[in-house]
Amino acid sequence: MTTLSLKKTTSAWIITILVLFIIAISFGITMRFNQGRDINLNPDTFYSIMTVHGVTMIGIWSCAGMMAVNYLLSRYVKTSVKLNVFAYAFTVVGVLMIWASTLIGKFHAGWTFLYPLPFRVAWAKWGTPLFLWGLTLLAVVWLVWAIGMVAQILRNYSLSESLAFQHLSRTKTPAKETPPFILISFVSLIGIIICLVTAAILMALLFAEYYSNGGFVNDPLLVKNLTYFFGHTIANEALYLGLATLYEIMPEVSGRPKFKTTWYVALGWQLSLFFILTAFFHHLYMDFVQPISFQIIGQMASYLASIPSAVVTVLSVIFLVFGNKIKWNIVNGLFFLGVTGWIIGGIGALIDATISNNIVLHNTLWVPAHFHTYNAMGNVLFSLAFFFWVGNEFVDSKDYSKFNKLLLALLIIGGFGFVIMFYIGGANSIPRRYSVYPKELNLGDILATLGGAFASVYLLAILWIFIDLMKKCIKVFSSAR
Amino acid sequence: MKVQLFVLILFFSSASVIALIAYYVFRSSQPTTTNKESVKDPIKKRGIFLFIWFFILAVIFSVTLPKSPYYIFTDETPNQVVYVAARQFFFMLANEPIEPNVPKMEKIEVPVNKTVEFRVTSFDVNHGFAIYNERSELVTQTQAMPGYVNKLRWKFKEPGNYKIFCLEYCGAGHQLMQSSFVVK
Numbered sequence: 001m002t003t004l005s006l007k008k009t010t011s012a013w014i015i016t017i018l019v020l021f022i023i024a025i026s027f028g029i030t031m032r033f034n035q036g037r038d039i040n041l042n043p044d045t046f047y048s049i050m051t052v053h054g055v056t057m058i059g060i061w062s063c064a065g066m067m068a069v070n071y072l073l074s075r076y077v078k079t080s081v082k083l084n085v086f087a088y089a090f091t092v093v094g095v096l097m098i099w100a101s102t103l104i105g106k107f108h109a110g111w112t113f114l115y116p117l118p119f120r121v122a123w124a125k126w127g128t129p130l131f132l133w134g135l136t137l138l139a140v141v142w143l144v145w146a147i148g149m150v151a152q153i154l155r156n157y158s159l160s161e162s163l164a165f166q167h168l169s170r171t172k173t174p175a176k177e178t179p180p181f182i183l184i185s186f187v188s189l190i191g192i193i194i195c196l197v198t199a200a201i202l203m204a205l206l207f208a209e210y211y212s213n214g215g216f217v218n219d220p221l222l223v224k225n226l227t228y229f230f231g232h233t234i235a236n237e238a239l240y241l242g243l244a245t246l247y248e249i250m251p252e253v254s255g256r257p258k259f260k261t262t263w264y265v266a267l268g269w270q271l272s273l274f275f276i277l278t279a280f281f282h283h284l285y286m287d288f289v290q291p292i293s294f295q296i297i298g299q300m301a302s303y304l305a306s307i308p309s310a311v312v313t314v315l316s317v318i319f320l321v322f323g324n325k326i327k328w329n330i331v332n333g334l335f336f337l338g339v340t341g342w343i344i345g346g347i348g349a350l351i352d353a354t355i356s357n358n359i360v361l362h363n364t365l366w367v368p369a370h371f372h373t374y375n376a377m378g379n380v381l382f383s384l385a386f387f388f389w390v391g392n393e394f395v396d397s398k399d400y401s402k403f404n405k406l407l408l409a410l411l412i413i414g415g416f417g418f419v420i421m422f423y424i425g426g427a428n429s430i431p432r433r434y435s436v437y438p439k440e441l442n443l444g445d446i447l448a449t450l451g452g453a454f455a456s457v458y459l460l461a462i463l464w465i466f467i468d469l470m471k472k473c474i475k476v477f478s479s480a481r
Numbered sequence: 482m483k484v485q486l487f488v489l490i491l492f493f494s495s496a497s498v499i500a501l502i503a504y505y506v507f508r509s510s511q512p513t514t515t516n517k518e519s520v521k522d523p524i525k526k527r528g529i530f531l532f533i534w535f536f537i538l539a540v541i542f543s544v545t546l547p548k549s550p551y552y553i554f555t556d557e558t559p560n561q562v563v564y565v566a567a568r569q570f571f572f573m574l575a576n577e578p579i580e581p582n583v584p585k586m587e588k589i590e591v592p593v594n595k596t597v598e599f600r601v602t603s604f605d606v607n608h609g610f611a612i613y614n615e616r617s618e619l620v621t622q623t624q625a626m627p628g629y630v631n632k633l634r635w636k637f638k639e640p641g642n643y644k645i646f647c648l649e650y651c652g653a654g655h656q657l658m659q660s661s662f663v664v665k
């Protein structure tokens with residue numbers, strides 16, 4: 001049951017996420033224009049902005065997925081608004097800590113804070129502990145939140161039902177059905193829990209070194225594995241949470257029957273949990289001291305991860321739409337566009353996850369190219385679709401607005417234009433994370449300026465969406481029912 | 482064709498195909514169409530799709546894996562060994578091992594068409610060691626990690642001045658790190 005207080009909390013999340021998103025995009029555009037030499041920032045300012053952009057984006061879209069799942073879970077199980085409010089409040093505190101450490105303290109070790117860089121202090125001394133404690137706070141709060149939601153699911157569905165094991169039989173229909181939404185949320189939340197526990201271990205190792213004054217020293221290779229296990233997994237699970245909302249909402253706003261859990265949907269999602277947890281090895285392809293078997297597992301898992309998503313989710317969406325009478329609106333429109341962007345970004349990812357390509361693409365602009373494609377043109381659109389859907393719940397309306405053609409054009413031209421400049425840069429060997437490019441690589445300059453210009457178009461679309469959504473979000477707070 | 486150009490074309494063509502399919506699926510759903518399950522036998526279609534996709538991936542996997550850097554030039558004895566140590570924010574290259582507290586930078590010349598081994602490490606944070614040719618194309622790379630030595634083997638097919646850039650973010654001077662050597 002969705003209560004007014006759940007709606008208010010959700011509304012607060014949406015407002016906060018969108019405000020942070022707009023600021024973080026502005027940071028992104030600033031970076032692009034600096035790389036294009038249109039403006040001139042100090043390198044440490046550039047890299048502080050880069051760090052805060054990365055953490056903020058990963059943070060808000062993980063939260064967007066979690067809070068959307070929290071909202072929709074209340075249709076099936078009893079959820080706790082208190083837990084949701086707790087997560088919201090401490091997320092804000094954590095974000096403020098990270099913003100202070102980067103924007104005031106000038107901490108700039110990158111959002112992956114790769115050991116031992118955070119300890120080579122080239123910023124305010126308090127920047128390192130504040131950043132690391134801020135992240136630790138977020139990890140612990142989200143861990144509690146995710147465990148809470150898993151516990152809520154387990155009160156209505158047994159462990160094997162939550163994983164939809166009873167659907168694996170191809171012949172008999174199970175007595176109790178597990179909706180795809182429950183299955184996907186459960187699998188993704190388990191992934192998030194594993195990933196956040198790893199983050200907590202990683203933080204403990206870093207703090208042990210930081211506070212022991214040289215008494216304890218970490219192994220850089222081990223820490224790098226832990227770092228990317230955490231970073232890769234959180235970014236991917238956030239997207240899977242977005243897919244959970246797609247399964248729940250897209251059919252009902254399209255006037256089509258609900259998705260059902262079939263044996264292949266069950267199997268696909270169970271396997272995806274497995275692949276997502278081993279694909280992170282592709283971040284260490286250029287560490288030749290890493291065991292070769294891990295490298296091979298990395299390429300294999302990265303490839304295999306595409307099978308459940310492609311064969312299950314994408315085909316489900318195609319079959320939902322193809323040749324059918326669909327009531328198109330902003331909600332299913334964003335979902336449909338998001339699936340397209342997600343797949344295109346996935347192709348970019350597969351290319352990079354191939355070791356023999358990675359040797360010339362690793363840490364070039366190809367990397368931000370593909371992950372911005374499936375985030376800015378994929379996961380973000382899934383979350384925005386949810387925002388529009390829930391915005392209608394706020395005002396008790398089933399009339400979803402049309403997808404304005406101009407808005408659609410701004411999103412597509414701005415979003416894809418922005419990432420295309422990254423792809424061209426990557427294929428031309430332009431490195432990622434350079435505040436400005438050396439003269440040999442000055443093709444990067446013009447690409448950056450163009451990328452910044454396209455991103456500004458994308459920002460216009462987001463501002464439009466923001467204004468649209470705010471009207472509904474603010475109304476919840478004045479309604480007294 | 483160099484790898485980078487190939488993957489860029491591959492990417493743009495697959496992206497265009499995906500966009501066209503998406504548009505086609507979208508167009509097929511206009512309000513004039515009737516509302517019956519238009520896709521017949523979806524499970525069979527999924528099966529066919531699964532089979533084709535799996536097949537494509539398996540072929541690409543088996544073709545590309547042997548080209549991984551861990552397998553190339555491994556059965557040859559290198560003609561020359563170059564020692565590399567990275568620091569914030571410069572590279573040290575030498576013909577003998579480099580000690581952490583004794584900075585050493587030598588002019589390096591390596592032979593063309595012979596196997597060269599770079600032994601790459603770092604004395605502070607993680608750095609990257611990426612080799613660019615005269616056309617500023619990334620040729621090969623490895624990571625420079627403190628406490629570890631990555632061995633990168635390569636055969637340079639063209640003589641010339643090669644540049645080195647850092648491809649792992651290492652702090653505010655990351656974009657300034659560079660070095661060079663000559664292939665003769």
Ligand code: HEM
Nearest residue numbers: 025028029031032054057058110111375376432433434455
């Ligand atoms: C149109 C909006 C956006 C713009 C203009 C933008 C811009 C940028 C730029 C210029 C960089 C640095 C690229 C480089 O390495 O040289 C970057 C990095 C990054 N962006 Fe975005 N971005 C946008 C949206 C997003 C979204 C939606 C996400 C969602 C997860 C995201 C996550 C990241 C991350 C994780 C990094 C890496 C930070 C690091 O290297 O430490 N960005 N972005």
Ligand SMILES: [Cu+2]
Nearest residue numbers: 608647651658
């Ligand atoms: Cu470096």
Ligand SMILES: [Cu+2]
Nearest residue numbers: 647649651655
């Ligand atoms: Cu560097």
